[in-house]
Amino acid sequence: MTNSTEPAQSEATTSAGQHTRSEATSAGQPAQSEATRAAGRRVHAFTDDALGDLDATGVAAAIRDGSISAAEAVGAAIARSAAVEGELHGLVRDDFDRARRRASEPRPGAFSGVPSALKDNVHVAGLAMTEGSAAFPTTPVAKDDALVQQFLGTGLIPIGTTTMPEFGWTASTETLRGDTHxxxxxxxxxxxxxGGSAAYVAAGVVPIAHGNDGGGSIRIPASACGLVGLKPTRGRLRTPEADRTMPVRIVSNSVLARSVRDVAGFFADAERSYRNRTLPPIGLVDRPTQRRLRVGLMLDSPAAPPTDPVVRAGVEDFGRLLESLGHTVEPYAAPVPEFFADDFASYWRLLALLGSRMGRQMFGEGFDRSKLEPLTDYLASDGLRTLAKAPVFLPRLLASSAASRLAFRRGPDLVLTPVLTQATPQLGFLGADVDPAVHFQRLLDLCGFTPLANASGGPAISLPAGQNADGVPFGAMLSATHGAERLLLEVALQVEAARPFPRIQD
Incomplete structure (x- = not known):
């Protein structure tokens, strides 16, 4: 518990050096204005209420032993949302009334009665799904999709849906209608x-929230907000129908949390309702690994410019921590073909083309293509020009799955990389009003590591690794072969025990 009696805390970042961006941090990014620096604040909702500073596992235990009720936990989350939403802008639609009703008789599960949130790109009965876009109809959907049913089956109670950039194309939650901070x-x-889910978890509004990842969309916000973000193996959780029809199934659903045990607990409980029999079970991961592992260290992406110095130093330090825990860390060059970056970018363009041109068929008659944002239009136009190459790049992306398995069979147990090639960017670097050609090139340069696991379908986890001069987190990523989530979580528990993750409320 904190000593605060207010439902939220907003702290001006005034400690020494926090308002001076280092040269390493600003590499490739525009200089931050004096106005932005002055406005930048640390915002959190941790207070002495029913949630306190507990993680989801702790909240669930408090509900089980009667220390608090589910109604009190959900009520606290709603109050916390009200306290910080004006500064963070992380919620698209609230579901407060239904959350209160659910809290009166919470469903059984490992997280029975624990407040949470769902991202705005899954079907939640009674709420509109708009994928961060003004082009979508706001008609409520009729029923929960399969993934949402599995999520609710763990006992979690969503208080609403969270923000995202249009269609999830970019690595920052910024739209023409507003930005998530x-x-x-x-x-x-x-x-x-x-980004909305990550902001709400990091700020303490909810202890755990849904996210999904088609190019880094769990691991990147986890990195930016100092959280744990696991992209599981393709097919680990139930797959929404729209994702099953994709030419290459790059999207995986998961959660963002402040502790490793919360992520581990979620996947263990999710397996009660559904387990993909083609993958080894994860089970409950409740203790660190005892194995001594071979870890390949890859500091620069084969598909992007060199990693900036502040991130490089943080990941090198993370590697030294792994060595101190008994693992062997050695330089590694992943066998990634030169054409991979172009192939993945071409696939993004193809998906944008499909979403733009077939919006009414896919999302309903109310879809208004004229309201799409510039980046989507740009990607769709490029997609039309590169459509003829689809018979080449789609098979190559599909083949990356077998190539990844072979590389891990012959190589290290895990691969350690940065999450992004640069430290967490300022708002505006990937803004919705940035020239889309510039925006997309910045995105490709920034996301040099995360798409590899999306194409191959293998698992990868982001863990806190450092902070920039303004105190903003960035992460390190550990990747493994297909089905090895248990190993990733065991190592993550080991890292967390050896070096507890920074807390925003401290």
Whole structure:
């Protein structure tokens, strides 16, 4: 518990050096204005209420032993949302009334009665799904999709749906209608595309929230907001119908949380209702690994410019921590073909083309293509020009799955990389009003590591690794072969125990 009696705390970042961006941090990014620096604040909702500073596992235990009720936990989350939403802008639609009703008789599960949130790109009965776009109809959907049913089956109670950039194309949750701010410093991005969920978890509104990842969209916001973000193996959780029809199934659903045990607990409980029999079970991961592992260290992406110095130093330090825990860390060059970056970018363009041109068929008659944002239009136009190459790049992306398995079979147990090639960007670097050609090139340069696991379908986890000069987090990523989520979580528990993650409320 904190000593505060207010439902939220907003702290001006005035400690030494926090308003001076280092040369390393600003590499490739526009200089932050004096106005943005002055406005940047640390914002959180931790207070002495029913949620306190507990993680989701702790809240669930308090509900089970009667220390608090589910109604009190959900009520606290709603109050916390009201306290910080004006500064963070992380919620698209509230579902407060239904959350209160659910809290009166919470469903059983490992997280029975624990407040949470769902990202605005899954079907939630009674709420509109708009994928961060003004072009979508706001008609409520009729029923929960399969993934939402599995999520609710763990006992979690959503208080609403969270923000994302249009279609999730970019790595920052910024739209022409408004931006989601990073609670560690509101002048910075909360990442994308699960940026609203990440902001709400980092700020303490809810202890755990849904996200999904088609190019880094869980791991990037986890990195930006100092959270744990696991992209699981393709097919680990139930797959929404729209994702099953994609030419290459790059999207995986998961959660963002402040502790490793929350992520581990979610996947263990989710397996009660559905387990993909083609993958080894994860089970409950409740203790660190005892194995001594071979870890390949890859500091520069084969598909992007060199990693900036502040991130490089943080990931190198993370590697030294792994060595101190008994693992062997050695330089590694992933066998990634030169054409991978172009192939993945071409696939993004193809998906934008499909979403733009077939919006009414896919999303309903109310879809208004004229309201799409510039980046979507740009990607769709490029997609039309590159459509003829689809018979080449789609098979190559599909083949990356077998190539990844072979690389891990012959190589290290895990691969350690940065999440992004640069530290967490400021708001505006990937803004919705940036020239889309510039925006997309910045995106490709920034996201040099995360798409590899989306194409191959393998698992990867982001863990806190450092902070920039303004106190904004950035992460390190550990990747493994298909089905090895248990190993990733065991190592993550080991790292967390050896070096507890920074807390925003401290």
């Amino acid at each position: 990073n609670p560690w410093h509101t002048g910075y991005s909360s990442g994308g595309s699960s």
